[in-house]
Amino acid sequence: MKQKYELVVILKALLPEDVRLSAQSKIEGLVKTSGGKIEKTDVWGKKHLAYRINKHDEGYYILYRIELERSKTDSFRTNLGLIPELLRYLLIKEEEL
Numbered sequence: 001m002k003q004k005y006e007l008v009v010i011l012k013a014l015l016p017e018d019v020r021l022s023a024q025s026k027i028e029g030l031v032k033t034s035g036g037k038i039e040k041t042d043v044w045g046k047k048h049l050a051y052r053i054n055k056h057d058e059g060y061y062i063l064y065r066i067e068l069e070r071s072k073t074d075s076f077r078t079n080l081g082l083i084p085e086l087l088r089y090l091l092i093k094e095e096e097l
Helices: 017-033 070-080
Strands: 002-012 037-053 056-069 086-093
Touching (some): 002 017, 002 070, 017 037, 017 056, 017 070
16 A cells, blocks of 8 residues: 655765766655655755764755655665665655545
8 A cells, every 4th residue: 555755865965966966866766666656856955954964064955755655665765775875864654634
């Protein structure tokens, strides 16, 4: 059964644009190879972090609204963690209202 999620990713802020776009493509490809689809992408851009993450003071934020099979979320999270340009991510299940 598919579930809707919000995925917030923080990429390294000092990446060249082509590398950042490549990382975004990796994330979007990972959603698709996991059997999901992207409903919306909202690029927040470069922001200061509340605290340092791996010696980085800034991050490049992107919010995705995705639909993904519940059974695939664990492997999806594992594969997200393997993307070297990614500082942090947060995957939150959207609640039905």
